[in-house]
Amino acid sequence: MVTRCVALLLASLAVAPQACADPAADFYKGRTVTLIIGYGPGGGYDLFARLMAHHLGRYVPGNPTVVVQNMPGAGSLRATNYLYAVAPRDGTTIGSFARDMPLLAILRTNASAVFDPRKFNWLGSSSDFSRDAYILMVRKDAPVNSIEDARRRDGPPIVLGGTAEGTTGSDIPLVLRDALGINIKLVTGYPDNGAIFLAVDRGEVNGRTADLSSMKSLKPEWLLPNGSMRALVQFARATRHPEFADVPTARDLARDEDARALIEFAELSYKISRPFAAPPGVPAERVEALRQAFADVQKDRGYLEEAAKLRLEVSPIGGEEVLHTIDHIAAAPPNILDRLRRLIMGGKGGG
Numbered sequence: 001m002v003t004r005c006v007a008l009l010l011a012s013l014a015v016a017p018q019a020c021a022d023p024a025a026d027f028y029k030g031r032t033v034t035l036i037i038g039y040g041p042g043g044g045y046d047l048f049a050r051l052m053a054h055h056l057g058r059y060v061p062g063n064p065t066v067v068v069q070n071m072p073g074a075g076s077l078r079a080t081n082y083l084y085a086v087a088p089r090d091g092t093t094i095g096s097f098a099r100d101m102p103l104l105a106i107l108r109t110n111a112s113a114v115f116d117p118r119k120f121n122w123l124g125s126s127s128d129f130s131r132d133a134y135i136l137m138v139r140k141d142a143p144v145n146s147i148e149d150a151r152r153r154d155g156p157p158i159v160l161g162g163t164a165e166g167t168t169g170s171d172i173p174l175v176l177r178d179a180l181g182i183n184i185k186l187v188t189g190y191p192d193n194g195a196i197f198l199a200v201d202r203g204e205v206n207g208r209t210a211d212l213s214s215m216k217s218l219k220p221e222w223l224l225p226n227g228s229m230r231a232l233v234q235f236a237r238a239t240r241h242p243e244f245a246d247v248p249t250a251r252d253l254a255r256d257e258d259a260r261a262l263i264e265f266a267e268l269s270y271k272i273s274r275p276f277a278a279p280p281g282v283p284a285e286r287v288e289a290l291r292q293a294f295a296d297v298q299k300d301r302g303y304l305e306e307a308a309k310l311r312l313e314v315s316p317i318g319g320e321e322v323l324h325t326i327d328h329i330a331a332a333p334p335n336i337l338d339r340l341r342r343l344i345m346g347g348k349g350g351g
Contacts, residue, residue: 038076043193
């Protein structure tokens, strides 16, 4: 009897480690996770994604290697479609793409957007934009020197550079033109953020809209008092950013309540400014492991120190809050959705 009891005890001890095993850790051990970036190297999305890739593997169970793959095209639409429909659904591929991709799918202004944003497995966003600002910057030698000049319909337009429909660099100028009466001509088709910065510096266009955090990281000389650029309007701010107290917000300049409502709606996407997602269909325990790892990275001292050196504004939210924001966008009044849809469709010609 004693011998039998000892045998049963030894057998139970042998089984116990397997019962306590972490299936996510077992899967990820020795594997590589690919982080798809919807833009080329050197822009704000690229900086945030590479920073995440540098730290994520230490927090995913099994400690996989994390590598990045830039997949630019159509303002990150190419990468978004790939992640949704083509990428492996086993948890070995995740992605980061433009904050406006969910809005693009909801508005249905681009037939090439073949994804349902609610079906992604959202890990979270590294920024909710609460400490950032989206700013219309123009060259000081541009023919427009003030908001008053910019609103003159008989004067020269501000020529701005953008990437593609569905991204803030292309759609927000259309909102500013409609809601604030700013005379803007939009030139789209630039492949990525770096190309637009270069076009502005070369004088090919008068300016662009850009995140304050991205300019701090990539073009700090634009923010110098004696630099070549001037800030005209700040967007995605209920109040003025402390560093731009003399620059009006879009809400300050709204011509009427309808315009203000459009602005506030267009600003919703900024809550998910640096989103990360896994494809639909990834096993639940791996999604949970990735979500927890994403959240843990946001508290990592090394990550935060690197972000500070890069002058990136970290203000994270989780995957559930990303999905809540998308639902909020989708539930907007039909007249607001229709107005923005008409703006985007009417702006495809770039004028």
